[in-house]
Amino acid sequence: MTGTTAKTARPSGRMPGLTVRVASGRLSGRLSPRAVATGLLLLALLLAASVAALMTGDYPATPADVVRTVLGEGPPGLELIVGRFRLPRLLVAIGVGAALGTAGAIFQSVSRNPLGSPEIIGFTTGAATGALLALLVFPSLALGAPTGAVLGGLVTAVAVYSLAFRRGMRGDRLVLVGIGVNAVLMAANSFLLSRASLQQAQDAQMWLIGSVSGRGWDEVGPLWIPLIVLLAATVALGRGTAAMEMGDEAATALGVPVERTRLALVACGVGLTATAVAAAGPIVFVALAAPQIARRVARRGAPPPMLSALTGALLTVVADLVGQRLFAPVQLPVGVATGAVGGLYLAWLLSREWRKGG
């Protein structure tokens, strides 16, 4: 009665897609050709944007100069500038973007909602609150903004998660509770700024916009080491995450420890958000948009974490480039560029979700 055999009957039973099996079957998996193609395309774009970023600045350089310099054979002056300033800044931008993209993918998957992103549900703002507290209220502890950001992000996550958790986790509840907590934290941040001295407030405000300018090698390690660990953990949780896209019941029936997997994922997402905020301040929009862009390009249901990481890195590097070049010699922090585009995107997303839900 249904056309179950009507369309293109496959003569030979064969799985579509790419099957990989090496080491006599000890290592095996399946890949979607479209995901692989998307990944390669994003990598190529990221490489191109990186070269452009390394060319950008007062000391002019051609792409060939830049490539030679990175390989260690460039002109000495450029070598100093690229090695000391532009390369670490680029690596911070890539790392922060990748962390935010992955964190966004995690929270959007867990909440099954494109709005379930760390800057909407309070984690980013909470990390900023932590940093402000460290800078303005407890300067004597000498924690610094990064440590404060990590602590603030963790405390916020615990608060949001426990407020939203009632016999299991529901995505819409996480988003709604998170929006409420976010509003409270925004007010707290404004309050903290209003109490600070003018100079302090200005410094803190600069930090709150989010910027990668002036980042050096000292920031690269503390960003990339946790980033790599958390990305690996996220990939390891990936199959369980994929099963949970079908609903908790189906995932449990397949043998996925659903609540444990979700908690581990949220922990990874919070860790990634806090790491990114610690390195560059609360850059908005990347975690919100990167997973949705990656999902659409790869034509996947849930945001794929690794492709979201690449997209996030690309977005951040491009936003930093735009901020440096658009009104040159005036330099805009990367957070301004992402914020401007992000506001428009959020308005579009909200109106679309509203129509769909209504």
Place this chain on the structure above:
Amino acid sequence: MTTTVPTAKEAAQPDARLRAQNVTLAYDERVVARELGLDVRDGSFTVIIGPNACGKSTLLKALARITRPSAGAVLLDGAAIAALPTRKVAREIGLLPQTSTAPSGIIVADLVARGRYPHQRMLRQWSADDERATLDAMRRTGVAGLADRFVDELSGGQRQRVWLAMVLAQGTPIVLLDEPTTFLDVAHQIEVLDLCADLHEEGGSTLVLVLHDINQACRYATDLVVMSEGRVVAQGAPHDVVTADLVREVFGLPCRVLPDPETGTPMVVPLARAGRAAQVR
């Protein structure tokens, strides 16, 4: 009640791998089923029926360890499933939930392949066995020709076959299906039930279905479980269990039970309005 309920102990048969023993099921404070016992006979096509909110879906979820009993235990080979590693249970018991969401943009073969989760490991994610089981499941459910189609594009009947294929790919000896016919028109309902019967006959697996339609249940079930208000009120072969008295007591529906002209199984025919009014008075 007209039918006596054997307690779990009396009914204990040696050939039931999956059992619910004195199970109490509750959502918050609301008790859905109290001290319920059920043995699922190995190799049976068991169908659970009962009026709305009698606890039949909750019981099925408990059998699949989706819902935890607040007292008592569901046993698999004598061990409480709540205490067993969830992956181990997933190699023995498969479940087709009432509602599952196909991730948008997924193709049929990939969705069916997800049934292989409990057999996969971190590094060995796609063995030759996985491939064989997935292709076999698609062939048996007649969706092999749809392997590279998007699940979103399929009709309701096709989609249900794909979900069945996913559960089959899991390769479990026991398969639970929670109202697999609910959103389908009558022709597709029969199609899905025929498919279940085929799978039961050729695979020798144990099937447990929750169904709404008594007559369909009588046609397909080898074992019928009738529930009412959180209790099993009757259990056995359909022609031993289904009587006009039982249907009136359990469903509150005055009726006659006739042999189905096609299959000879019991067929419930509600009395005409006049007759029902007379009976109620």
